[in-house]
Amino acid sequence: MTTPATVISAARMEGTTAPARRSWSLRLAAVWIVILIALEMLVRSGIDTGLFLPAPSVVAGSLWEMVSSGVLFQNLSVTIARIAGGLFFGGTIGVSLGLIAGTSHRMRGIIDPMVAALHPIPRLAFFPLLIVVFGLGESSKIAAVSLGAFFPMFLNTVAGVRSMNPVHLDLGRNYGASGRQMFVHVLLPGAMPLILTGLRLSANTAFHGTIGVEMVGSRTGIGALLWLSWQTFRIDNLYAILIVIAIIGIGLAKLIRWICDRAAPWLVDKPASM
Amino acid sequence: MVELAAQSTSDTLRSSSPLHFSCDKVSHTFDSDRGSVEALRNVSFNVAVNEFVCIVGPSGCGKSTLLRIVADLENPTSGRVTFHSGQRPRGGLVVQENGTFPWMTVAENVAFGLRLGGMEKGERRDRALVFLERVGLSGFADHYPHELSVGMRQRLGIGRAVVMDAPLLLMDEPFGALDAQTRRHMQSELLNIWASDRRTVVFVTHDIEEAVLLGDRVLVMSARPASIVADIPVTLERPRSFSRDLARASGIMDRVWNILESSSTTP
Numbered sequence: 001m002t003t004p005a006t007v008i009s010a011a012r013m014e015g016t017t018a019p020a021r022r023s024w025s026l027r028l029a030a031v032w033i034v035i036l037i038a039l040e041m042l043v044r045s046g047i048d049t050g051l052f053l054p055a056p057s058v059v060a061g062s063l064w065e066m067v068s069s070g071v072l073f074q075n076l077s078v079t080i081a082r083i084a085g086g087l088f089f090g091g092t093i094g095v096s097l098g099l100i101a102g103t104s105h106r107m108r109g110i111i112d113p114m115v116a117a118l119h120p121i122p123r124l125a126f127f128p129l130l131i132v133v134f135g136l137g138e139s140s141k142i143a144a145v146s147l148g149a150f151f152p153m154f155l156n157t158v159a160g161v162r163s164m165n166p167v168h169l170d171l172g173r174n175y176g177a178s179g180r181q182m183f184v185h186v187l188l189p190g191a192m193p194l195i196l197t198g199l200r201l202s203a204n205t206a207f208h209g210t211i212g213v214e215m216v217g218s219r220t221g222i223g224a225l226l227w228l229s230w231q232t233f234r235i236d237n238l239y240a241i242l243i244v245i246a247i248i249g250i251g252l253a254k255l256i257r258w259i260c261d262r263a264a265p266w267l268v269d270k271p272a273s274m
Numbered sequence: 275m276v277e278l279a280a281q282s283t284s285d286t287l288r289s290s291s292p293l294h295f296s297c298d299k300v301s302h303t304f305d306s307d308r309g310s311v312e313a314l315r316n317v318s319f320n321v322a323v324n325e326f327v328c329i330v331g332p333s334g335c336g337k338s339t340l341l342r343i344v345a346d347l348e349n350p351t352s353g354r355v356t357f358h359s360g361q362r363p364r365g366g367l368v369v370q371e372n373g374t375f376p377w378m379t380v381a382e383n384v385a386f387g388l389r390l391g392g393m394e395k396g397e398r399r400d401r402a403l404v405f406l407e408r409v410g411l412s413g414f415a416d417h418y419p420h421e422l423s424v425g426m427r428q429r430l431g432i433g434r435a436v437v438m439d440a441p442l443l444l445m446d447e448p449f450g451a452l453d454a455q456t457r458r459h460m461q462s463e464l465l466n467i468w469a470s471d472r473r474t475v476v477f478v479t480h481d482i483e484e485a486v487l488l489g490d491r492v493l494v495m496s497a498r499p500a501s502i503v504a505d506i507p508v509t510l511e512r513p514r515s516f517s518r519d520l521a522r523a524s525g526i527m528d529r530v531w532n533i534l535e536s537s538s539t540t541p
Binding site for chain 2: 190
């Protein structure tokens, strides 16, 4: 007879322990410090001109300049709003249409061909058309980002509904679930693992799409700032902004992970075999 | 209703208790792109209230299809299933594997039917805990199914069925995936639950020994298209004791074997 305690400890064994994680972060920090010092010495010794590879101290200086002048946060908030807006609209429409196409054969016949026709076209190629439709303002940018976020969400939601264990649907019906109960208690949680995969991919697409759209057709946002740095040949700014973009990416991934753990607590610590 | 049921005479009706449901000339054909497959042909049998009926047959013969038809998850191509108590009962289905909802905790799984029925949260948890105790899962209420062993998950499936007052348990090879020892243990636990809280049980299995040791009657099905080729009463007294009954059951088991062998002429 297995006791609760042994089952729990077996499940916990899968994750890494806290001390192991700490020592890994320490090593990571050490490697980066060595690289940065080497770069700094390379530039100061005159081996590197500092043109393509500015000294870390210079990059840090321009980063500080952007922070203290308020330019960074002003543009960062614009970028984050665009990612969030695009993810919200694209994701919501993606999940909704995905659930409809996944459960209804007739709707699938209508939605699938449209998605199949649009899916192969790079998202940024739609941007000029979206400007024509939505104008030069904020809505054309959010629409472009939403379009990108829509596809992974939609495709994964459809796959999630279709990959459901039919036994779970049988049990729902046998236990007398109404249409609404079936949806809330069986269908939605059953498709949730793949819906969350869709969310992860959509968040990435929204992030990449936002930076792309800002580089091509915006005067505000981190992407616009990046493009401006190249046009004014402020290579130090270019590096500083790349660092900021990396930080946005890491923050976004952490946020999505946090959402996933709360939306599907049964998947946390679950061994991959099941 | 009961009088009406008694009139639908049947040679299988030997107990004095009223009928629970009847299958009347149930046939089922699956249509697919590659032609149609006849799974069931003219299957007729009666099940009395609180009777434990086991159905055996070669694998793929349509036992599960028959159970799905009784559970109203599939409509028969022809024939019908009549419930003499009035309407078809809700719940009571126990499936072979992966029948637990991975997104619900153990207690939530057991309380699934109660929740659908609109029972209030605290009340259904209390009731779930009582039944978890009965299937030997107390202490696991807030775990997720993936933290349990296969045998424990199977017990959870049974707990979820018996927690409701469903008068009919429909079990589709519930112990098929278990090792021999766990299987024997689960069989006696099922009989204990059934003894203390009588219900009608229809138990599908491909294991003849299991069918004889558990059931009041064994229905033997032929290969596809399946029909019932024998209805064998199990004369072992209750409560059953496996150690005592195994020797005495061998005669009945031999009979079931011979019928199965002679009826499955198709390879």
